[in-house]
Amino acid sequence: MTRHVLTGLPLARSTVPRAAHLRDVAGALATALADPATRVLAVRDGSLLLDGADRVRWLDPASARALLAVTAGSDAATRAEDGTWLLLGAHDDGAVVLALRLPDRHPLTTGGEPADVLVHLADGPVVREGWGTLRAVGASLDAHDAGLATAAVALDAWHDRHPRCPRCGAPTRVAQAGWSRVCDVDGSEHYPRTDPAVIMAVVDAHDRILLGHAAAWAPRRFSTLAGFVEAGESAEQAVRREVLEETGVEVDEVEYVGSQPWPFPASLMLGFRARATTTHVQVDGVEMADARWFTRDELTAAVAAGEVLLPGGASIARALVEQWWGRSD
DSSP states (O other), X not given: OOOOOOOSOGGGOOOXXXXXXGTTSTTHHHHHHTOTTOEEEEEETTEEEBSTTSSBOOBXXXXXXXXXXXXXXXXXXXXXXXXXXXXXXXXTTSOEEEEEEOOOSSOOOSSOOOTTTTTTOOOOOSOBTTEEEHHHHTTTSOHHHHHHHHXXXXXXXHHHHOOBOTTTOOXXXXXXXXXXXXXXXXXOEEOOOOEEEEEEEEEOTTOOEEEEEETTSOTTBOBOEEEEOOTTOOXXXXXXXXXXXXXXXXXXXXXXXXXXXXXXXXXXXXXXXXEESOOOOOOOSSSEEEEEEEOHHHHHHHHHTTSOBOOOTTSHHHHHHHHHHTSOO
8 A cells, every 4th residue: 555654844844952951940041042152033923034035034132132122122122031032942052042922013802713714824925024924934944944933933822822821810921931831820830732633635536636615715725625623533533524524525544644733823734645435525615615626637727727726835735735746836
């Protein structure tokens, strides 16, 4: 049986150790900020400060403090333990890597939002005023920058969304150099949340691929099917359930092929290839507005004609399509 393994996924690459042993060291952030060898990346709104479109703009601590003073005020630039600075890791030579969380330009609304609204946003411009979203530039970054940037965006999103204790509602304080939050009222500790989601290339007996158009997407955007794993459910069960619920297609064999984080805001995408045993498509009309089977020639023609827009290059969906397709576009 042919094994379909995905390697080198854009947001699953990393070369810098996370240095978890430093997180509980008293004053670790202050020590790093006092060391000119420390390197800092700036993050806000899921975007990164960049040099061009394919490289993070690395700052020394003095430059990072100056940037923070301009955007958040001089008082903010003097604090180290309030969640503004996050410990991402340390190079083999001991040089520490930090993330600087700048104030969001578009703060979260207080009215809530659908669980997957950020998962389905468009990629947007690659770089605007020196900033680019991880979603748009992740595939262009090298492994060093991609791994650190993905962790920074994930932690930034988690801190934005979890300022209070889920047990008693009291405000929490940042601990472990940004890797946990602690409630001083009930003493509970809380750690970054990751929501498992399945994403699958569904292929039939004629080696056609099933692609869907979600109701929330822009016109002509098609991608592989995906959905969150429910409580008490295995990933393989979630694959079969999601495909059936969204398109009416039944699948039997499910093969795991790879995973990568998708911090928009907090997903871990588990990639699969699934074999369809039925081919009649009936979309649910709620989450999925359209779904179609494509041969390789049909998909090539549809993309060339502009009738189909494929998922962005940083996504595991794009890797799943290209693995089946036998080409990158």
